[in-house]
Structures are given as structure tokens and as C-alpha cells.
Amino acid sequence: MKPITTDICDANEARLADGSLRVLTPGFLHFGKRVAFAGPAATLKVFEDNSLVRAALESPGEGKVLVVDGGGSMRCALVGGMLGVLAEKNGWAGIVVNGCVRDTDELKTCDIGIRALGVHPQKSQKRNVGQPDVTVQMPGAVVRPGNWIYADADGVLVSDEKLPGA
Structure with a gap:
């Protein structure tokens, strides 16, 4: 069910x-083939460096959603076409980026859901700097590892637990 x-x-x-279900701030743009997607969150905190994004997407996704707090940077892309293909191949349900993506023509062919604040043609740095599996502050809501992400054309939700019937 979507x-x-x-x-x-x-x-x-x-x-x-009570705050156990939260809504990300409107404005995330849709990329990827899947408009609607859901799954437990795996989190990353990075800044203008997508080394850990690649490392995460190289691992089995098992239907998870990678939530990347890129600090809202609009100065480079954290996800591109090669990472979209990698995410699809490794079974990720989706990616939500507090930052930018690139290679949008390639991303729209990937059978995953992708949300990001914008598009930037420049790639990120590769310094292996960042933090995996930490609580991240996304626009409008805190996301903890294991929270459930629900996304569709109307928005992105964060729930402390999997919701019955959703």
C-alpha cells in the first residue's frame, strides 16, 4: 500500500x-520514479560531503529511507544519478535530503523515492566527514534512526513508530 x-x-x-507524528516543512521536491514511499529511517548528518551517503547506499537498504541532514546547503549536490542507481540496486525505499541532488534525468529513472530541497550541478567534497545513525534536525522535524518516514506528493511525515494501516 502506498x-x-x-x-x-x-x-x-x-x-x-503530541509530536509523535511530525510533518517536514513543505518545499521538498520530488525526484526518482516513486512518488510515494515509506520505511524506517537510517540517518546521516553531513555537510557538503557525500562520502557517507555513498557508504550507506552501498549497504543493503532493506526497504529503509535514508534521511540525510546536509545542513540545508545549496552549494553542492549530495545525491546524483550513480547514487540513485546504487540505492535502487541495494533495496532502499527512498532518500530524503536536506540539501541538493543532481543528475535529475538519471534520478527520474531510478525506482526509488527521492526528496530534496533543490538541484545543484556541482558534486560534493569527499572527506569522509559526517555522522551516521544520529538524531538529525530536518526542516520542520527531528528524525531519529528507526523513525518511520511516509512520503507522497502532499508531503513527508516522520513517525516515532510504524503506523497501523499506513
Whole structure:
């Protein structure tokens, strides 16, 4: 079943009120073939360096969503076509980037969901700097490893746990 964020919000008003279900700030753009996707979060905190993004996507995704806090940088891309193909090949459900992507024509052929703040043609640095599996502050919501991500054309939700029926 594909996530329908509006229905999830309507059915979980108490969770929205207590903060166990959160909505990322509107404005994330859609890339990748899948408009709707869901899965448990794997998190990364990086800044203008996608070395750990590649390392994460080289591992089995097992239906997870990689949530990348790139600090909102609009100065380079953290995900490109090669990483999109890698994510699809290794079974990731999606990628959410607080930053930019590139190679959009290649990304739209990848059978995963991808959300990002924008597009930038320049690649990132490769310094192997960053933190995996940490709590990250994404626009509008905190995301912890293992939180559930639900995304579709209407937005991106973060839940402390997998929601029944979603």
C-alpha cells in the first residue's frame, strides 16, 4: 500500500498533537520514479560531503529511507544519478535530503523515492566527514534512526513508530 499522507494525518490527529507524528516543512521536491514511499529511517548528518551517503547506499537498504541532514546547503549536490542507481540496486525505499541532488534525468529513472530541497550541478567534497545513525534536525522535524518516514506528493511525515494501516 502506498502512503497517503493526508489520510495518515487525518487518522492520527492525536499523534500530530503530541509530536509523535511530525510533518517536514513543505518545499521538498520530488525526484526518482516513486512518488510515494515509506520505511524506517537510517540517518546521516553531513555537510557538503557525500562520502557517507555513498557508504550507506552501498549497504543493503532493506526497504529503509535514508534521511540525510546536509545542513540545508545549496552549494553542492549530495545525491546524483550513480547514487540513485546504487540505492535502487541495494533495496532502499527512498532518500530524503536536506540539501541538493543532481543528475535529475538519471534520478527520474531510478525506482526509488527521492526528496530534496533543490538541484545543484556541482558534486560534493569527499572527506569522509559526517555522522551516521544520529538524531538529525530536518526542516520542520527531528528524525531519529528507526523513525518511520511516509512520503507522497502532499508531503513527508516522520513517525516515532510504524503506523497501523499506513
